[in-house]
Amino acid sequence: MGQQLKEERMRIEELSQGLMALRCMQVRLTKEFEDFTGFSLSRYLILVYLMDHDKCLQMELAKAVGIDKAAITRHLKVLEEKGYVMRERDGREVLVCLTDEGKSCMQGCTCKDKEMDVFLLDEEIALFESFGLPLFDGIVYGRKSIREFDESVKITQREMAQILQEACLAPSSVNLQPWRFVVVESVEGKKKLEPLVMFNGVQNTTSSAMILIFGDLQCYEKADTIYSKAVKHGVMSEARKKKALETFVPIYKGFDETKMESVVKIDCSLAAMQLMLVARRHGYDTNAIGGFEEDKLAKTFGLDPNRFIPVMIVAIGKAKEQGHDSIRLDVDEVVSFV
Numbered sequence: 001m002g003q004q005l006k007e008e009r010m011r012i013e014e015l016s017q018g019l020m021a022l023r024c025m026q027v028r029l030t031k032e033f034e035d036f037t038g039f040s041l042s043r044y045l046i047l048v049y050l051m052d053h054d055k056c057l058q059m060e061l062a063k064a065v066g067i068d069k070a071a072i073t074r075h076l077k078v079l080e081e082k083g084y085v086m087r088e089r090d091g092r093e094v095l096v097c098l099t100d101e102g103k104s105c106m107q108g109c110t111c112k113d114k115e116m117d118v119f120l121l122d123e124e125i126a127l128f129e130s131f132g133l134p135l136f137d138g139i140v141y142g143r144k145s146i147r148e149f150d151e152s153v154k155i156t157q158r159e160m161a162q163i164l165q166e167a168c169l170a171p172s173s174v175n176l177q178p179w180r181f182v183v184v185e186s187v188e189g190k191k192k193l194e195p196l197v198m199f200n201g202v203q204n205t206t207s208s209a210m211i212l213i214f215g216d217l218q219c220y221e222k223a224d225t226i227y228s229k230a231v232k233h234g235v236m237s238e239a240r241k242k243k244a245l246e247t248f249v250p251i252y253k254g255f256d257e258t259k260m261e262s263v264v265k266i267d268c269s270l271a272a273m274q275l276m277l278v279a280r281r282h283g284y285d286t287n288a289i290g291g292f293e294e295d296k297l298a299k300t301f302g303l304d305p306n307r308f309i310p311v312m313i314v315a316i317g318k319a320k321e322q323g324h325d326s327i328r329l330d331v332d333e334v335v336s337f338v
């Protein structure tokens with residue numbers, strides 16, 4: 001059997017085991033739910049809907065709860081026999097409502113003094129994690145540079161903001177987050193960028209956006225804002241904030257230009273990497289670009305070149321080409337164990 005076929009079969013086997021385990025988990029949790037509430041899941045959902053809607057059509061109820069005509073009739077018959085619901089005919093329609101007994105039973109359901117045990121078991125957590133793995137594999141190991149994108153796909157500013165917010169979860173030295181992004185997405189913006197991107201014209205023309213990543217050489221100016229936010233979120237004490245400000249801000253201010261540039265470039269590169277992975281999580285691909293006119297980028301986009309240094313451009317969009325497998329040195333050529 002070919003290697004590819006073998007791998008495919010293994011993946012299907014893993015998936016079938018995962019799905020079976022999910023089914024077992026559903027059975028266990030549903031039983032837990034039924035023991036706690038005294039109702040099957042469908043009947044509970046029917047009662048919840050009726051709690052929120054004084055009187056409704058049986059058809060409407062079936063649709064809202066997502067069960068078919070035969071099943072709703074069966075469930076309502078049982079609930080009626082128990083005295084929890086009432087049905088009445090209105091011409092061809094059937095109207096349903098909760099009885100007082102049904103209402104008080106529902107209130108009792110949520111006021112029990114015991115707690116519902118809906119916690120996942122260890123093996124169930126492991127199962128979820130194992131499902132997360134292929135997701136991780138696809139995002140991380142499937143990333144490759146894409147240089148031609150589907151021009152018709154635009155990323156909304158809302159999604160772009162989300163992507164960048166997630167990219168900003170990258171770590172940075174003393175959490176100063178020196179990255180600043182300019183998202184070049186308009187025709188005019190791309191035109192301005194065109195003469196600066198050297199041999200990377202296709203990415204500029206076809207991508208949803210070219211994200212310019214700059215490092216702020218005065219990033220320490222935001223130290224107070226950042227640490228105050230940390231205090232507000234309860235992850236830093238007021239005393240630690242004071243100490244951090246007194247310690248780190250003078251150190252940063254004392255860096256010479258070369259050191260400062262190197263510090264912000266390291267942080268911004270981590271954000272760039274995170275951005276490329278987050279993009280894949282959102283269904284997009286990227287190309288890291290270092291080939292551009294460094295000395296012109298900030299000024300062209302209205303930034304002070306003495307303060308904002310260009311680190312990288314990341315082209316982002318829906319892939320139009322497949323890209324090729326990443327070729328890497330073997331691990332023993334780049335690692336030494338000491």
Ligand SMILES: Cc1cc2nc3c(=O)[nH]c(=O)nc-3n(C[C@H](O)[C@H](O)[C@H](O)COP(=O)(O)O)c2cc1C
Pocket residue numbers: 143144145146147200287288289290291292312323324325326327
């Ligand atoms: C800092 C940096 C600068 C890069 N600059 C360019 C560039 O200007 N144009 C380009 O087409 N690719 C550029 N690349 C992409 C690399 O060529 C690519 O990452 C490398 O060949 C490995 O391929 P892969 O990304 O598909 O794994 C750059 C990558 C990095 C990290």
